[in-house]
Amino acid sequence: MRSMKFWSLPLAAMALSACGTGDTTSETKIINGTLAPDGGAIEQSTVALASSNGQVFCTGTLIDKRFVVSAGHCLANYRGTLYIGFGRSSTEFKYVKAADYAVNPAYTGSFNKSVPSDISVIELSAAAPAGYNPVAIYKGSITRGSNLALAGFGQTQSGGSGRLYYTSVSVSGTTSNEITVYENGTGSCYGDSGGPAYVSSGGRLLVIGATSRGETGCRGSSIYTNVAYHLNWLRSWTGVNL
Known part of the structure; x- marks a missing residue:
């Protein structure tokens, strides 16, 4: 397994720092995502x-x-x-x-x-x-290769709040209490902390994860807390x- 360097600060801490001090960060919303449909389930x-x-x-x-x-x-x-x-x-x-x-x-x-x-x-x-x-909490099992939808509000470089974006990723690993996804150029980043990982089941969106932390650069692996745990x-x- 390759060595991965994860964000050294919580995702939220970077956003709070930008708001509180006037410092700015780079564009850090859902990476390469899509604006959530108006009035949709997300x-x-x-x-x-x-x-x-x-x-x-x-x-x-x-x-x-x-x-x-x-x-x-x-x-x-x-x-x-x-x-x-x-x-x-x-x-x-x-x-x-x-x-x-x-x-x-x-x-x-x-x-x-x-x-x-x-x-x-x-x-x-x-x-x-x-x-x-x-949405209901997903209580079933999840396997490697399963598709999840990630959603969140990221901070912009001006320090203001972003808009709600979402994207699709694949599960790359699981434990009883956490889910790892590989973003491959798309996924969560600073300001998306706590945001959902959704799974589609029976024609409904259910929440399975909450954003915890991710690989430096926001384009590799991210780890989600398994909510049902x-x-x-x-x-x-x-x-x-x-």
Whole structure:
């Protein structure tokens, strides 16, 4: 297996740094992706995590009308008021304030080795706006070569939020708690942290992963937290039979 160098900072940290200091990064949305269809299933369930000044720093997935799943590293050190943006870009967002959120207690914060619990959950202060619908969590098995759809909001070089893009990739490896995809020139990057990996099953999109980390350059391998692996924790915290 070839040696891979992964991002040394969490995907969200780079975006937060750009927002907080005025520094900029290169164009870092979903690489070589496609704008999500207006009103489609991807837009209905993929949401943006934003600060009180409207800066998008991570992505999440609506898994219930009142709950969003994202990455642990997105919120582990977050101290501001959190808003969830619904829509394809910050210019059209409908915002719902977060009532509460939690990072999985097993999350270590280390990106030097495996991060098996890089997952968080957010409770909304009100139900998702009309026209936005949750997706179910995929609880089945996934095999090498399976196709997944990735979606997310990336930061632009101006420091503003990007738009919702998606792309298709193949699974290159799995463990009980993580999924590795090979992007081959397309895929997630900084600002897409916590965003969904969707699988199509029975004619529906289901969420299987949440973006954790990726290979330097954003054009190689990325690792996704297997959401179903943390199903008991999610059910316990939300009180919902997800």
